[in-house]
Amino acid sequence: MHKYTDLEKAFMRDFIPGHTYKEIQEAFIKKFNWDIT
Structure with a gap:
């Protein structure tokens, strides 16, 4: 599970x-360059 940063x-x-x-x-995805599938 992804732990969210502040x-x-x-x-x-x-x-x-x-x-x-x-x-x-x-x-x-745009702001944090996440690759969410």
Whole structure:
């Protein structure tokens, strides 16, 4: 299981309201270079 960093948590807290899970996932991939399959 991925352990979220404080930076990631702050990003999620700011971004999540009003966005779908898929949008959040795509934003994470762009921002943190995640390879989520």
